Amino acid sequence: MPPFFKKKKPIKIKSKKQIEKPDEGANVARPIGDSLSHNLELIKQKTGKSTDVIISEFILQTLPEHKAAVIFVEGIADSKNINDFLLESMLNNQAVLEKATQSDTIEFLSEKVLAIAGVKKITDWNDLFLALMAGDTIILVDGSSTGLVASTRGGGEQRSVEEPGSQVTVRGPRDGFTESIRTNTALVRRRIQNPDLWVETMKIGTVTKTDVSIMYIKGIAKEEIVGEVRKRLKSIKIDSILESGYIEQLIEDQALTTFPTLYHTERPDIVAGNILEGRIAIFVNGTPFVLIAPAIFIQFFQSVEDYYGRADIGTALRFLRILIFFISIIAPATYIAGTTFHQEMIPTQLLIAIAAQRETVPFPAYFEALIMEIAFEILREAGVRMPRAVGSAISIVGALVIGQAAVQAGIVSPAMVIVVAITAIANFATPSFPIAISARLIRFIFMIAAATFGFYGIILGILILVVHLCSLRSFGIPYLTPLAPVIPANLGDTVVRLPLWAQKKRPELTTQGHDLRVGEKQKPEPPKNRDMVNKKAKKGD
Amino acid sequence: MKRLLLVFITFTFSLILTGCWSQKELTDLAIISVLGIDLAEDGRLIGTLQIINPGNVAGGMQGGGGTEGPPVTIYTSTGDSVTELSRSASRKISRSLYYAHTNLLVISEDLAKNQDISTILDAIERDAEFRITADVVIARGVKASELVKVLTPIDKIPANKVIKTLKFSEQQWGEFMSTSVQDTIKDLASPGKEPVITGFNLYGDAEEGKKLEGTQATEPVTSLGATGLATIKNGKLLGWLEGEKARGTVWVLDKIKQTAIGIDYKGQKESIIYQVIRQKTKVSGTVQKGKPKITINVAAEGDIGETKVPIDLTDPNVLLSLEKKLDKEIKKEITMAINEAQKNKADIFGFGQSIHRSYPKEWKKLQKEWDSVHFADLEVEVNVEAYIRRTGLRNNPHFK
Numbered sequence: 001m002p003p004f005f006k007k008k009k010p011i012k013i014k015s016k017k018q019i020e021k022p023d024e025g026a027n028v029a030r031p032i033g034d035s036l037s038h039n040l041e042l043i044k045q046k047t048g049k050s051t052d053v054i055i056s057e058f059i060l061q062t063l064p065e066h067k068a069a070v071i072f073v074e075g076i077a078d079s080k081n082i083n084d085f086l087l088e089s090m091l092n093n094q095a096v097l098e099k100a101t102q103s104d105t106i107e108f109l110s111e112k113v114l115a116i117a118g119v120k121k122i123t124d125w126n127d128l129f130l131a132l133m134a135g136d137t138i139i140l141v142d143g144s145s146t147g148l149v150a151s152t153r154g155g156g157e158q159r160s161v162e163e164p165g166s167q168v169t170v171r172g173p174r175d176g177f178t179e180s181i182r183t184n185t186a187l188v189r190r191r192i193q194n195p196d197l198w199v200e201t202m203k204i205g206t207v208t209k210t211d212v213s214i215m216y217i218k219g220i221a222k223e224e225i226v227g228e229v230r231k232r233l234k235s236i237k238i239d240s241i242l243e244s245g246y247i248e249q250l251i252e253d254q255a256l257t258t259f260p261t262l263y264h265t266e267r268p269d270i271v272a273g274n275i276l277e278g279r280i281a282i283f284v285n286g287t288p289f290v291l292i293a294p295a296i297f298i299q300f301f302q303s304v305e306d307y308y309g310r311a312d313i314g315t316a317l318r319f320l321r322i323l324i325f326f327i328s329i330i331a332p333a334t335y336i337a338g339t340t341f342h343q344e345m346i347p348t349q350l351l352i353a354i355a356a357q358r359e360t361v362p363f364p365a366y367f368e369a370l371i372m373e374i375a376f377e378i379l380r381e382a383g384v385r386m387p388r389a390v391g392s393a394i395s396i397v398g399a400l401v402i403g404q405a406a407v408q409a410g411i412v413s414p415a416m417v418i419v420v421a422i423t424a425i426a427n428f429a430t431p432s433f434p435i436a437i438s439a440r441l442i443r444f445i446f447m448i449a450a451a452t453f454g455f456y457g458i459i460l461g462i463l464i465l466v467v468h469l470c471s472l473r474s475f476g477i478p479y480l481t482p483l484a485p486v487i488p489a490n491l492g493d494t495v496v497r498l499p500l501w502a503q504k505k506r507p508e509l510t511t512q513g514h515d516l517r518v519g520e521k522q523k524p525e526p527p528k529n530r531d532m533v534n535k536k537a538k539k540g541d
Numbered sequence: 542m543k544r545l546l547l548v549f550i551t552f553t554f555s556l557i558l559t560g561c562w563s564q565k566e567l568t569d570l571a572i573i574s575v576l577g578i579d580l581a582e583d584g585r586l587i588g589t590l591q592i593i594n595p596g597n598v599a600g601g602m603q604g605g606g607g608t609e610g611p612p613v614t615i616y617t618s619t620g621d622s623v624t625e626l627s628r629s630a631s632r633k634i635s636r637s638l639y640y641a642h643t644n645l646l647v648i649s650e651d652l653a654k655n656q657d658i659s660t661i662l663d664a665i666e667r668d669a670e671f672r673i674t675a676d677v678v679i680a681r682g683v684k685a686s687e688l689v690k691v692l693t694p695i696d697k698i699p700a701n702k703v704i705k706t707l708k709f710s711e712q713q714w715g716e717f718m719s720t721s722v723q724d725t726i727k728d729l730a731s732p733g734k735e736p737v738i739t740g741f742n743l744y745g746d747a748e749e750g751k752k753l754e755g756t757q758a759t760e761p762v763t764s765l766g767a768t769g770l771a772t773i774k775n776g777k778l779l780g781w782l783e784g785e786k787a788r789g790t791v792w793v794l795d796k797i798k799q800t801a802i803g804i805d806y807k808g809q810k811e812s813i814i815y816q817v818i819r820q821k822t823k824v825s826g827t828v829q830k831g832k833p834k835i836t837i838n839v840a841a842e843g844d845i846g847e848t849k850v851p852i853d854l855t856d857p858n859v860l861l862s863l864e865k866k867l868d869k870e871i872k873k874e875i876t877m878a879i880n881e882a883q884k885n886k887a888d889i890f891g892f893g894q895s896i897h898r899s900y901p902k903e904w905k906k907l908q909k910e911w912d913s914v915h916f917a918d919l920e921v922e923v924n925v926e927a928y929i930r931r932t933g934l935r936n937n938p939h940f941k
Contacts, residue, residue, distance in 0.1 A: 340564045344641030344670065348574075351642060352698075355567045355595035364566055451564075452557075 030125040036142035067142035076135035078155035085116040118151030164266035169305045176266045177288035187268035210241040211285035221278045222512045244284040253473045260434035261474040263295035278511030294474035300432035314497035328426040328439045333450035335419045339365045341454030360410035366451035372420045571636035574700035577647040577685035588626035589686040612697040623664035640670040645700040649685040657776035673723040681740035691750035715800035716787040717767040733893020742768045774887040789878025793890045795822040804866045814847035826895035828903040839925040845932040854932045867927035
């Protein structure tokens, strides 16, 4: 063994130990001192005199006067709020301030002076920095070891609520989540105006201290699942959470799968709908993508428009989407199996047409399919990452080089191009992006299986796929519910989408209540008597 | 983790190590569309294989500009058995023979007359690739090899031309019927029925028919057409049924879909043409006092297709009289066919089967001498009911 490896081993063990106890001193309470200048010095030291941490000292005109300071981070604290309500009330309010005695200045400020909601007292440095970095304003008064935190979050530039880029619908609300967690929770709360809609917030990430909120409806969501989500979130120990994807990867049930076991969306109406079915939304500050747990397989084939439009059309579209999913998985595999193993399965005329195209192709069908699929994946990746201005170049190169030149040169057959194109379009048409990506990957496995065993390989692959799907869990909920295990009451919102008045029960496994969603006799019907028509007729004649 | 790795390795290797098991690339296959079988003078079999030339059939997407070749290529080989001739054909063909798309089997008249065709059909039935749904025809008056070699203009693959001709002629005219290998074997094997197979003939010069130029004229130099139904008995060709006798046979077999029947009116021959649009024929057998009897009930519906004489078609009595004449005409055709079959002592209609179905006990006694005694003297009652549903787009003819 070369010495390089020998050296590495002990280092590994060391680093493991370090990970186990990250940032140990963080949670030990460190009380704030009572000297203002000393405190401010400490703050400056801790923040490295960062230029965006604003410390403004002033004289509080109490009797006797006190030195005081407000500290906030420019850009994330709302400076208009600070100026209009905090500083204004503390500097130009001599009449009230004069009544304060020395002992309870802090008390007095928070109760009688500050014209802002959400004022809290703090005595600990950790709390102080957490609040400061989240955008709150700190008020420190000389001689007092208690500070005040005024809620001034939400300052600076923020993206406004816009139409989401993913999951676009023709009919339905146009608002989408933003990067601000407060805006996001508000968007959902506006849809469910109920005190039972509960929000719990925690900070995750030892360095980033990202706000993560879970939202659910008390009484509908199953307590066990809420507890499980809370437990998993609390047990996360990582330095940073930059996107909800970080959370997703850390709280999944199983990592060895290509299928998503958490749903994510940019649309508040989807979150509202899922919360009403007992699921739990996980908001992460700094991303418009909200996680929904637990997620089931069929959810990825549902689109919000299924519920906004008519039930029959919704059902037809569901069928189409499941077909699309299968096409995007097995279309190239079927082509390979059909042309190299089961020529007898192809109608004679079609076989001759394919055979004629393949006469000049120098590769076996499997290799041809692989080339085309990889070429397409490259094109697609290029299309996603390229700047928009050069995007059109991709389509020209893709269409001309791959589509035409390759066929004319006899390197690939036109039939293969058609198969790849159908697969690609089917893949784009899958309503949920994570499942589409998953299908993209699985497709290659199916192609290998088809190239080795033909249709037999494809069937084997499907069998393994189904078994795998059955084995998946999302927060303990079987991934294929309500199809496997079968829950008859919930089958109305799976492959078929029954009318709203016929979907009486909420999903059994994610909700605890047994109350019905819709009342009795909700099926609409015309009035029983025909007076409206007949009376008019009499008058007219 | 180790176990997982082991499972992974086992799985991957089991996939990779199989290679591409039983894989056949399309470019390695000789897709055979027709198999023609002749009898050589020394008693061996001559096989004629019509191999599709995909590039010349599917039109010129690629490669275009090259000289256009014939859509099919013919190879012949000789052997003592079908399997032998097929295997030995590989001496001449650069690709592996692929029978899964062979939709037509042509047997020469010579072979059918002199040898039991059952032995040939056995090879085909036994083969995993050959479809038993393939059609069978008999090359009448020509060698099977000559028939197979003819190029056809509209359906570029000659096999399709023959199959489609049979299919549509059966539907629209009714003198011929398509018979599959499966049907033929079934009829050969069952005691109460004999098979009938349509004959195909070659019109024009056989040598010219091989050339592509022949198909490039408006009127093809050589063409293929169906002629007559061959009666097979004990696996050998017995004789041919033509015209009305053939149609009568197809009628009894309930295979007629549409046809046209001419009847005489006011002394003028074939002056009213009746177009059958649908019909149903029911054959039922009874045995009374050991004597078998067959009843055939035909119900036909159709329109008036053509009139050559002035006639008042608005008069229901006229239509009724026409219907009666039609009954007679159809009955005549059927009776002719039955008489011919009885003369040949070949039960091509499956009368024996109907008796067998209804009277299994009696059938056991009748079975031994069915063809020679009972069928030949069988009493057959034919009831025909023809209905005129419409008179076309006109009532009375425009001439008087």
